[in-house]
Every structure is written in structure tokens, then in C-alpha cells.
Amino acid sequence: MFTEGIFPIGDGLLDINEDRLKELLVADDINEIYELEQTPFARGKFAAVRRAIHKNSGTHFAAKFLKRRRRAQSSDKEIKHEIAVLMLCDGADNIVKLNAVHESRSDTALLLELATGGELQTFLDNEECLSEAHARYCMREVLKALQYLHKRSIAHLDLKPQNILLTGERIEDGLKLCDFGISRVVAEGTNVREIVGTPDYVAPEVLQYEPLSLLTDIWSVGVLAYVLLSGFSPFGGETKQETFLNISQCALTFPDKLFGGVSAAAIDFIRRALRIKPNDRMTAAGCLEHIWLKDECSIDRQILTDITKSTTVDSAAAADDEDDDDEEDVDVDEDEDDDDEAEEEDDEVEANEAELENEMSHDDGDEDELNISIDTEQQLNGTNGSKMESSDAEELAEESATKKQPVITNGKTAYNKSNSNGYSTYNGRSASNSNYSNNTARHNGTHTTYTNGAGSAARYTNGVKASATTPTTTTTQRTTAVVTVPAVRATTIPLQYNGGYR
Structure with a gap:
């Protein structure tokens, strides 16, 4: 599965021995071999990519500079993993190729194939x-x-x-x-x-x-x-x-x-x-x-057929509309006579409806106050303005004690996993910003926490905060709220960035 000199070291990472690394490692300073553009054309949290032009051949490359220390810890293990993966993919037509590696005290530079588009x-x-x-x-x-x-x-x-x-x-x-x-x-x-x-x-x-x-x-x-x-x-x-x-x-x-x-x-x-x-x-x-x-x-052919059918249906519908217009001109006098009778019937119907509404307005007033919050179990995707049903906050607290649903607690990412005590957590990282590409809307996010308990944790669904509090004996009426959420562009900021092309 892996070539000689490349081997797994656990946690999903690969390592590469010194002999294989020497095949790509260039001892000379990168500035002696390449002309480097000062301004990166791509940048990540721990990496920057600059255009590099070979001084002798004139060939253009993408020089990706990876910091060798991240969060006060060495990142050589992660960098070697990326080099090993690129070496394993050297024969792939649809994966960028790694041409050379340069090291300095602070950075490791990967000379990658430049995709000009x-x-x-x-x-x-x-x-x-x-x-x-x-x-x-x-x-x-x-x-x-x-x-x-x-x-x-x-x-x-x-x-x-x-x-x-x-x-x-x-x-x-x-x-x-x-x-x-x-x-x-x-x-x-x-x-x-x-x-x-x-x-x-x-x-x-x-x-x-x-x-x-x-x-x-x-x-x-x-x-x-x-x-x-x-x-x-x-x-x-x-x-x-x-x-x-x-x-x-x-x-x-x-x-x-x-x-x-x-x-x-x-x-x-x-x-x-x-x-x-x-x-x-x-x-x-x-x-x-x-x-x-x-x-x-x-x-x-199927796509073309669908388009042709759609065009044919539209043409037929247009022809029908023209015929309907001719018929309406002929029957206009008869319609005027019918309108008078219809108006009398409408007046009678409206009177009945008004009487019915008057009776309903005198019902018991105990149901005037409604407690509405979003029920995450029934929530559907809001991309096209779809419906979301609601329930009270008390039911949310009961559900959170039995199901693995997202909630917000203290600003870190955690997930429930069973152990001898029934609970444990995992702390991960999330992006500090979420961008919607090609759409000027942006919002600042915070770290997310997922837990399986209720307690004082607050639950966010569709931007509504529902506190998971102790149930009380108050009487509420359940209702259904219809919430329309506009479609949004896909976010582009990673949950965790460990390198990559940029």
C-alpha cells in the first residue's frame, strides 16, 4: 500500500525516512535558485503560497511555506505527513505534484506544480x-x-x-x-x-x-x-x-x-x-x-429532451392562452350577467363568516399566551425557505438529556462519548470566522460545544436561544411557527487548518 521509506505512525499520519526525504530535499537556499514574489497569492493560518520562478529554466512553481512551529510546538510531523502523501500521489494526473523541498530555521518550503487557472x-x-x-x-x-x-x-x-x-x-x-x-x-x-x-x-x-x-x-x-x-x-x-x-x-x-x-x-x-x-x-x-x-x-440526450419538452409545453400553453382570449371576448356579455348573481352570494357568505368570527372571539381567554421555540428534531433545511415546526423549551430540555443534539455551552467544541461514568468530552477547534463566498454577507462565529446534558446549557437553533431550564407547572399551548430562511453561500473557512496548498 505504501512505497519503501513511507510508513504510518498512528493517528492517521505518515512519516518518511531520511533517505526518501533526501530525494526531494535541496540544501541550497531557496532564494539562490528561485525568484520569489514578495506578496503571497494564497494564505492560510500556518502557510503562505508565493509564485517562484526558477532562475535558470524560467519554470513557474507554487512555493508553499509552512511554519515549522505552530502554537509553540514543532509541526515537523505534520509537514512530513503532507510530503509523504504528495510523494505517494506522484503518479496521479489530477493531483498537484511536489518537485522539491527547501528548509530553513523557521519554514519548510514545498515547491509545487503551479496551476495557472x-x-x-x-x-x-x-x-x-x-x-x-x-x-x-x-x-x-x-x-x-x-x-x-x-x-x-x-x-x-x-x-x-x-x-x-x-x-x-x-x-x-x-x-x-x-x-x-x-x-x-x-x-x-x-x-x-x-x-x-x-x-x-x-x-x-x-x-x-x-x-x-x-x-x-x-x-x-x-x-x-x-x-x-x-x-x-x-x-x-x-x-x-x-x-x-x-x-x-x-x-x-x-x-x-x-x-x-x-x-x-x-x-x-x-x-x-x-x-x-x-x-x-x-x-x-x-x-x-x-x-x-x-x-x-x-x-x-436526456437533458436535451427535457429542454425540448419544456419548450414544447410552453409553446402549447401560449397557443392555448390565445384561444382563451378569443373565447373571453365572445362571452364577456354573459359573464357580466353572472357577476351580479355572484356578488349577492358573496355578500351572504361574508355575513356568515363575520358571525362565526364573533362567536370565536368570546371563547375562553386562557389560550391567549403562547410559548414558541424552535423544535430542532423537526427542523428542515432552510436553504429554500422551508418550514420548521416549534415546541416549548421544556421539551427541548427533556430531548437534550436523551439525544445527541448540538447545544452551546462554554465556547469550546465537545462531543459526548460514553465511558464508565456515562459522559466524556472531546475538545476540538472551530473557525473564528465564517465567510459566505460571492455574497457580501459575513458573520463572526464562536467555538462550538456539543454535549449531551441539559442543565444550564443554552441551545441554539435557527439563531434562537432556548435555555434548558427546570420544567415548571405553567400551562402553555403548543403552536407551529413557519420560519423562512434565505439560501446562503457555502462557508469557506475550515474548522481546523493544518496546511494544504494555501
């Missing part, structure tokens, strides 16, 4: 979404790269448009997958649990702190297909907590406004990738065998 996200920012033909091409290229990784038991774990690069100005020029800073080896028998990824793209098992697998990437594949075809996130909420809740429940919808012209095969592909249980999802090879990606000719 930039990130796919930049393309989406300009175009909002792709045509179905372009989306299918992108998904094929990405899945070929994933298939190569998965054959080596490596999960990417941060698949998104920012980590997909265009080799030219057009989509058809080719795509390359990059950013392996949080990739992990998830071979059979291993047990890797980490809070990693980007909020809109993470799978349910990541949020539940369950073991990761190669199929964790397939969830991101489904989200990516949805984003490429519509320009919007399938699970995006007004807050990260709401987004995570939508993901955990797989609150998936396909509004006509966004998917009216998309084929049924594409929607089926997305549904088969976005399954809550990992084993219910397709594999990377299975995705490539799906009809949406496999049989290009037949699906293109």
Missing part, C-alpha cells in the same frame, strides 16, 4: 454556478483524484472548491486536487477521530466525533456537486450551529428555483452521496459508475 472557488465567484456539463466534468476529475487516494487508504477530508485548481483558464483545461494538510490514513483496522474540515462540507460522523473513513470524502462529494450546480450550500444556516444541525439531520432539499433545469440523474447522484450512514454512500469508484457521470451521451 487558480482556484475553482474563484471561478464560481464569477459565474455563481456551473452548467451541468461543466459540473459533471469537474466531478469526474475530482473523483479520479479521490479514487487514486482511496486506493492508498488516504482520505482527503477537506474537499471543497478552494482545494480544486484549474490548470488553465477554462474548466476543460483540467483540474488538480491540492491541500493534503489534514488528510489521514484510514486503513481497515484504524480508528481515526478528528474534528477537521470546512463547516458546510463536513460529514455527520465528523460532527459526532465518530471514526472517519474513506466514505467521509463522499459526503463532501455530494455537497460539492450541489454547490457546483446551484451556487448554494445544501445545509447552510444563518449560524454554524444551524448548519451543523442541518448536516446531522441531512435536511436536504432541491428547490425548483435552483434545480429547475438540472437532470434527475444529477439529483439522484447527490442523494446517493449524502447519506447519514457512511456505509449507505457510494464509493469513489461507485460514483464514477453512476449514470450521471458514466454515460455521457445518454444523459446529455
Whole structure:
């Protein structure tokens, strides 16, 4: 599975021995060999990417500078892991190639293949979404790269448009997958649990702190297909907590406004990738065998047929409207006579309704005060303004004692896991900011905490805070609230950044 000199060291990481590393390590100072642009064209929390031009050959590269110390600790282990993954993928056509490694006291520089077209996200920012033909091409290229990784038991774990690069100005020029800073080896028998990824793209098992697998990437594949075809996130909420809740429940919808012209095969592909249980999802090879990606000719004919049918129906409807207009001119006199009789009937109906409302207004007044809060168990995705049913805060407290639902406590990320005492926590990291690309809206997020208890913890759903308090004997009436949530762009800030292309 791994080549000589590359071996797993636990926790999903790979290491590389000194002899293999010497094949890429260049002793000379990087500035002696390359002309480096001072301004990075991409930047991450622990990395910056600059254009590097070889002084002799004139070849352009992407020089990724990784800090060797992060949070006052050495990061050599993580850097070696990324180098090892790139070396294992040297033969892949759809993955960026590593050409050389330079080290200094503070940084390790990876000389990577330069994709001149930039990130796919930049393309989406300009175009909002792709045509179905372009989306299918992108998904094929990405899945070929994933298939190569998965054959080596490596999960990417941060698949998104920012980590997909265009080799030219057009989509058809080719795509390359990059950013392996949080990739992990998830071979059979291993047990890797980490809070990693980007909020809109993470799978349910990541949020539940369950073991990761190669199929964790397939969830991101489904989200990516949805984003490429519509320009919007399938699970995006007004807050990260709401987004995570939508993901955990797989609150998936396909509004006509966004998917009216998309084929049924594409929607089926997305549904088969976005399954809550990992084993219910397709594999990377299975995705490539799906009809949406496999049989290009037949699906293109189907799309054309659907468009033709739609045009034919519209033409027929227009013709019918013209005929109806002619008939209305002839019957206008008869309609005027009927209008007088209809008006008399309407007056009688209105009188009856007024009398009924008057009777209802004198009912017992005990039901005037309503206690409304959002019921997370019944919540559906708000991407297309869908419905959310409500319940009182007392029921939320009872549910939180028995189900693993997201709640906010003290500003850290934690997940319940059973032990001898019944509870334990895991502290992870979340992004301090959530950006909605191609949409000027931004919001500042905070660290998220997931716990299984009620107590004084406050629960956030759809931006509404419901305190989990001790039940009282007050009498309330349950009602249903309909909440409309606008569609939002997918967030681009990772939960945890450990390197990658930028």
C-alpha cells in the first residue's frame, strides 16, 4: 500500500525516512535558485503560497511555506505527513505534484506544480454556478483524484472548491486536487477521530466525533456537486450551529428555483452521496459508475429532451392562452350577467363568516399566551425557505438529556462519548470566522460545544436561544411557527487548518 521509506505512525499520519526525504530535499537556499514574489497569492493560518520562478529554466512553481512551529510546538510531523502523501500521489494526473523541498530555521518550503487557472472557488465567484456539463466534468476529475487516494487508504477530508485548481483558464483545461494538510490514513483496522474540515462540507460522523473513513470524502462529494450546480450550500444556516444541525439531520432539499433545469440523474447522484450512514454512500469508484457521470451521451440526450419538452409545453400553453382570449371576448356579455348573481352570494357568505368570527372571539381567554421555540428534531433545511415546526423549551430540555443534539455551552467544541461514568468530552477547534463566498454577507462565529446534558446549557437553533431550564407547572399551548430562511453561500473557512496548498 505504501512505497519503501513511507510508513504510518498512528493517528492517521505518515512519516518518511531520511533517505526518501533526501530525494526531494535541496540544501541550497531557496532564494539562490528561485525568484520569489514578495506578496503571497494564497494564505492560510500556518502557510503562505508565493509564485517562484526558477532562475535558470524560467519554470513557474507554487512555493508553499509552512511554519515549522505552530502554537509553540514543532509541526515537523505534520509537514512530513503532507510530503509523504504528495510523494505517494506522484503518479496521479489530477493531483498537484511536489518537485522539491527547501528548509530553513523557521519554514519548510514545498515547491509545487503551479496551476495557472487558480482556484475553482474563484471561478464560481464569477459565474455563481456551473452548467451541468461543466459540473459533471469537474466531478469526474475530482473523483479520479479521490479514487487514486482511496486506493492508498488516504482520505482527503477537506474537499471543497478552494482545494480544486484549474490548470488553465477554462474548466476543460483540467483540474488538480491540492491541500493534503489534514488528510489521514484510514486503513481497515484504524480508528481515526478528528474534528477537521470546512463547516458546510463536513460529514455527520465528523460532527459526532465518530471514526472517519474513506466514505467521509463522499459526503463532501455530494455537497460539492450541489454547490457546483446551484451556487448554494445544501445545509447552510444563518449560524454554524444551524448548519451543523442541518448536516446531522441531512435536511436536504432541491428547490425548483435552483434545480429547475438540472437532470434527475444529477439529483439522484447527490442523494446517493449524502447519506447519514457512511456505509449507505457510494464509493469513489461507485460514483464514477453512476449514470450521471458514466454515460455521457445518454444523459446529455436526456437533458436535451427535457429542454425540448419544456419548450414544447410552453409553446402549447401560449397557443392555448390565445384561444382563451378569443373565447373571453365572445362571452364577456354573459359573464357580466353572472357577476351580479355572484356578488349577492358573496355578500351572504361574508355575513356568515363575520358571525362565526364573533362567536370565536368570546371563547375562553386562557389560550391567549403562547410559548414558541424552535423544535430542532423537526427542523428542515432552510436553504429554500422551508418550514420548521416549534415546541416549548421544556421539551427541548427533556430531548437534550436523551439525544445527541448540538447545544452551546462554554465556547469550546465537545462531543459526548460514553465511558464508565456515562459522559466524556472531546475538545476540538472551530473557525473564528465564517465567510459566505460571492455574497457580501459575513458573520463572526464562536467555538462550538456539543454535549449531551441539559442543565444550564443554552441551545441554539435557527439563531434562537432556548435555555434548558427546570420544567415548571405553567400551562402553555403548543403552536407551529413557519420560519423562512434565505439560501446562503457555502462557508469557506475550515474548522481546523493544518496546511494544504494555501
